[in-house]
Amino acid sequence: MALLEVNKLSKAFGGVKAVQNVSFSIDAGIVYSVIGPNGAGKTTLFNLITGVYTPSEGEIRLDGKEIAGAGPHTLARLGVARTFQNLQVCMNMTALENVMVGAHLRLDRNLIKAALRFPALRRRDGELRDEAAALMHFVGLDKYVAARADAMPYGALKRLEIARALAAKPRLLFLDEPAAGLNPKETIEVDHLVRKVADSGVTVVLVEHDMKMVMNLSDRILVLDYGKKLTEGSAAEVRRNPDVIAAYLGAHA
Numbered sequence: 001m002a003l004l005e006v007n008k009l010s011k012a013f014g015g016v017k018a019v020q021n022v023s024f025s026i027d028a029g030i031v032y033s034v035i036g037p038n039g040a041g042k043t044t045l046f047n048l049i050t051g052v053y054t055p056s057e058g059e060i061r062l063d064g065k066e067i068a069g070a071g072p073h074t075l076a077r078l079g080v081a082r083t084f085q086n087l088q089v090c091m092n093m094t095a096l097e098n099v100m101v102g103a104h105l106r107l108d109r110n111l112i113k114a115a116l117r118f119p120a121l122r123r124r125d126g127e128l129r130d131e132a133a134a135l136m137h138f139v140g141l142d143k144y145v146a147a148r149a150d151a152m153p154y155g156a157l158k159r160l161e162i163a164r165a166l167a168a169k170p171r172l173l174f175l176d177e178p179a180a181g182l183n184p185k186e187t188i189e190v191d192h193l194v195r196k197v198a199d200s201g202v203t204v205v206l207v208e209h210d211m212k213m214v215m216n217l218s219d220r221i222l223v224l225d226y227g228k229k230l231t232e233g234s235a236a237e238v239r240r241n242p243d244v245i246a247a248y249l250g251a252h253a
């Protein structure tokens with residue numbers, strides 16, 4: 001059985017059909033990319049699967065169980081985590097605290113409240129700090145462990161978001177344009193990081209405009225255009241598909 005199954009998924013905002021009748025499935029252990037021109041519905045698709053939006057129509061199954069309409073906390077506990085196209089880092093916290101927020105997503109909220117009152121549980125907080133520091137090391141941000149988020153460069157914040165998402169110990173990780181706004185060197189670093197995450201056993205779903213990175217990393221690619229599924233296949237299949245070429249040329253004309 002596929003890890004994630006999306007069946008005839010649609011989302012409309014007033015008259016805008018952002019996602020229309022899209023179906024696909026993702027096997028565990030792969031890197032699956034979603035590409036398409038600006039406004040194609042990629043972020044909306046992520047928002048539907050990660051519980052930000054409720055679908056207008058369609059089904060989303062994780063391990064065969066319906067998750068459409070489940071909130072982000074429930075999904076976090078089921079092993080779904082994400083990053084955001086527009087950075088959503090808490091700028092008045094430290095980098096480490098931002099990563100710890102990701103871990104808290106997977107924990108019981110009552111336990112967190114209790115941890116503030118009881119010393120024995122407060123020790124758990126120390127463990128979370130250690131875990132968060134290890135994740136910052138994993139994403140290559142050792143030198144920012146004690147930094148405030150607002151003192152970090154943009155490229156480091158993009159990787160901080162990945163560390164925060166990993167703190168929830170996801171099985172399925174959605175990355176919405178992790179290389180957006182990065183220079184070529186930083187882009188290669190993120191490319192390597194995504195590979196490392198995938199090699200650690202996390203199934204990765206990637207939205208990215210950097211085609212070199214997409215072609216390099218993806219086991220399968222879904223192409224959206226105007227909210228609809230244009231095609232799906234391996235990198236080689238997608239690259240030579242005339243509809244895909246036309247969609248991109250049209251978008252950039």
Ligand SMILES: Nc1ncnc2c1ncn2[C@@H]1O[C@H](COP(=O)(O)OP(=O)(O)OP(=O)(O)O)[C@@H](O)[C@H]1O
Nearest residue numbers: 013016018036037038039040041042043044045085
């Ligand atoms: N909350 C919303 N309310 C109204 N319209 C929306 C909303 N979110 C997205 N849309 C519209 O849905 C369509 C798809 O947007 P979406 O952000 O999913 O595209 P995208 O593929 O992620 O584009 P990009 O590559 O620019 O990030 C667009 O026409 C957009 O304006």
Ligand SMILES: [Mg+2]
Nearest residue numbers: 042043044085
């Ligand atoms: Mg988007």
